[in-house]
Amino acid sequence: MVTRYIGAPVRRVEDLRLITGNGRYTDDIGIGTGALEVAFVRSPHAHADIGEIDVTRALDVPGVMAIYTHEDLEDAAAEPLPVLIPHPSMHAPRTGYALAKDVVHHVGEPIAMVVAESRSLAEDAAALIDVEYRRLPAVVGIPAARAADHAVHRDIPDNIAAHLVQQVGDVDAGMDAAPHRLSFDLTIERSCSMPLEGKAVHARWDPDDRSLRVYSSTQTATSVRAAIAAKLGLPLPKVEVIAPDVGGGFGVKIMHPWPEEILVPMAAMRLGRPVKWTEDRREHFISSAHERGQEHHIDVGFDDAGKILALDVSFWHDNGAYTPYGIICPIVTSTQLLGPYKPGAYRVEFHSVYTTTVIVTPYRGAGRPQGVFAMERTMDRIAETLGLDRAQVRAVNFIQPDEFPYDQGLIFQDGRPLIYDSGNYPAQLDMIKDMIGWDEFPALKAEAARQGRRIGIGLGCYVEGTGPGPYEGAHIQVLTDGSVEVAIGLTSQGQGHQTVFAQIVADELGVPFESVRVTTGDTRRFGYAVGTFASRAAVMSGSAVALAARAVRAKALRVASDALECAATDLEITAGVVAVKGNPTASIPLGQVAVLSNPLRYAFDEAAKAATQFARPADPSTSPVAEGESPGLESSDYYSPPRSTFASGMHAAIIEIDDDTSEITINRYCVVHDCGTLINPMIVRGQVHGGVVQGIAGALYETLAYDEHGQLLNASFMDFLMPYVTEVPPRFEIGHQETPSPLNPLGIKGAGEAGVIPVSAVIAAAVEDAMGFRIDAMPLNPSRLFDLRRDFDAGRLEPLKGRPE
Amino acid sequence: MPEATAALAELGPSAKVLAGGQSLVPVLAMRLAAPAHLVDINGLGELDTVVADAGGVTVGALARHSRVEHDAAANRTQPLLAQALRLVAHPTIRNRGTTVGSLAHADPAGEMTTVLALCGGSVTAASTDGRRVIAAADFFLGPLESALRPDELATHAYFPALPRRSGSAFVEIARRNGDYALCGVGAIAELDELGVVRSLRCGYLSVSDTPLVLDLTREWEAGEGTVATRARDGVDPQSDLHATADYRRHLAGVLTVRAARQAISAARQAVGAA
């Protein structure tokens, strides 16, 4: 295969429609066709029993078509929402209902749905619905959940949803034998995905066909389809779900089914008109999902070189009011905490607890940032205790390049063994140290100090299991005009899938890039898929596309070899033409091969007419379609790996603290990352940029501030501080390393989350280095840093060992 | 205009005036308030004026922030206008929001309320009963509460000119560019014939319920440390999720010194150039 497109920074095919205002996001669907619009009554209380719901005044609002509460739901739709990923350790899972039944457990939970001629009218009506609430105590924050003075769910008095311990080796023996031991606590607060486009659903019921078409701003069209079919009692083939253009996901849109994904189609069926819902920003804050909130306790035993002999981690994970997505995030934290290291023995225990707040489901990183924070802060502490270089301590603990595949001895989020397939951590460390100027930094710091400036440097390493299964698939079809239609089951939210997968097909099949059209996230085009999350699309769909393209290529060569009366091995495909190697005049365009592949050849178009020149008389003793063959130049193929493939990376940053104001500025930010083979380096770089900025946002700007009554105080962009361009460094320095994955045909590893994972750890470390006291809670901001500095100056905070008071 | 005041007279407290809408419309969108009526004055072109003379700058109710910000004559007369307006939200917001509108909104986190108070300006209010001029000191009654009656329309704001031999500055610290400041300080410094600071006055943002103005002339004579201490003692900040009261108080001290230095330096340049 001649690689022209794979590895090239090909510009995106998506761009043309998006830069001309011709994108089609879910709220754009069906504009001007008179779809009814939806607004919800959402709980204003964090915890309350629901009494009477009186809709009389609302029904008087002209333009209101229907109002639904839980009473109006039928059969499966009236049952609790599903627990998508059960786990034996999640002994007390709970989910809500599509519309609340009897009790609400967080501000924002939907209670009633109003369908009206416009959103304004629907909201007017919603404001006139009277709900009787009997308030119950709110439970906010991990300490309150643990103390369990009040229960979030009446039948779970200790507020614990899950408890899981994983261990490798004998931690207690390792700890006893360790010459040095440390014990400390760490905290990370909530943040969230916050895509610029919120959730949206548009549903149409066809009464003639008795079929449902639903557009949803989702990361998994196939799973939403299955959920809708189940909840609304429809046969799967009668439900189509399409994820059109989606304005960002970052994890929050992998959660499904959202109540609205069931209720809006239900309303469309009952009312016989298209129905749409687009959430507003406040709704997104209080009724989608958050993540990141955890509290950790670490015990670590190590030797004089800083080698970890025993690591004992126990943490508490705030899962919010319900557990529809199970315990994926804390499992990821537990397993990915190990990073590129091989501690002598490891034990990790977590409790996942309920609070009367929004549910917690994966957000870019999905528990990894917390695990990396725990491990990287531990490495820094070890270095501090021993007076050793922080990079050196990490190097001493690395899995070495000749130790792959490396079995960490744990079970990963995909239910499979945590076995790292490939990587080279010492080389990454050399690269990042070189980029940031690690060894030269002490001199830089001293010079800055002479100028009265306070700077610090931080380092963070991570390993990311990407491309978890169970599978993804692709369908490729060459049409009679030579164009190539590709359909993959998973979805896109800006990752450039239509470009990246066309690159693979162009190279694998030998066709012009411009002739390939890729469709994503449309169950009409591809019915079996898992979804876009866990940095898996390139690995999973990329591999499936490669396999399908190879199958189509093989078939094309078979058909062409028959027509050209030569061996398939004599043929090659270049620029969409199958030709005999070294004899370009003996050739057939691929479109005509497509015609030939179908024994039924009505000459509808020029390609079909032209193909007749190659048609050989049928052999009357054999069937037109041979055993094991099928008509058409197409193939569906699936890629299903034995386990995940492990990307990795290291970040380093130099930060500066303003002595007067405690403002924190990032002077330089460097990234080295390894995601195996790069299909499109431009797109990968873009993913890293975006991830790093989300990481910086999480480290220095974003938190979700609940008060003790369970009210979210900052449910708007005014007070939830997503950074503008002015809040982030103007330039990120990025280095690449490529250790291909042995697990898939192209050697790809995932890149989508790489940017965000270690950022909090890096920034905490850099601030600590600048200030000389410990940072063990994130996020930071100038006001908090000011408080810490005052405590330090007053002697209430210890200095780092070996640093002046 | 008579239609506007007549409407306000008739509708009273059930109406809100709509000009720029950059503060009002978000409140309506979030359904935090639902006035029965909006009196939309965007058609009153006669109020889209910025007039600078020796005495000061008169800004009409429909003059957008960006117009005031880029009016050369206005900013020669009172440099604080552009110095503060640069910090109001983002240029796109300033293209629609009005300076008089932001004064009527009376937000103690609003830059222009501080500027009006610091300059000792005033607001002209019109109603079916006639007009009255309300001095800045009497205009801001509390957070988001101005002295305007429900039937009154603020038609103009007057910002007195920067005195001779004076300089001004406006500094603030916010979490993100364009956000409400955690603390902001405007300063006007006046020099005497010998170049000694004869007056230093500072106006504060986000650290009190109504715009606070401090005369720091004596403190400046005693040194920057004293200025900072007086500033810290003079402000009354609140804690919120972005910053504690103590941090804001600390910033008041730091930013007062910064603003003072910049204003004095500007004054020296003005004197040198004269």
Added chain:
Amino acid sequence: MTEPTEQRESLHEVKLTVNGGTRSATVTARRTLSDFLRHDLGLTGTHVGCEHGVCGACTVLLDDAPVRSCLIFAVSVSGQRVTTVEGLAGEPEAGRPSGLSPVQQAFHECHALQCGFCTPGFLTTVTACLAANPAPTRDQAVEMIAGNLCRCTGYQNIVDAVLRAAELQSAEVQGRQK
């Protein structure tokens, strides 16, 4: 809260010049300009991200100046001139075979968009800013986009796109002058 709506809201005809053509629709007084453009005129290129003026996705040009269309009522601007993202491209011509404006072309070249949701707001803003300052420094380019949120790109490529757009625009101007 609101009084019960006993009768329908009054409707108003709003007539605007949008992207060079006259467009009109009859809407309620509380219809925002963003909803008017999207739902009443079918110009769905302008996006709504927050409805409180912070994100900038809804930015359009009103008489050539960038404004947040989510914070303006359509009735307030009847008779005025609006440019949306759909109005930025022109006819294909010799120096511009795709018809894309220099700003659009630059965003494409520099990979300055991923999901595309915030992009229309950036495009209109940058178009207006470059009209006012055709040769920005890097710092000025940063300032131009400092009021628009993007969650996908991390901004670095968008700043590059502003500078590239300035280059393309100036080349076009020079080309025309010859």
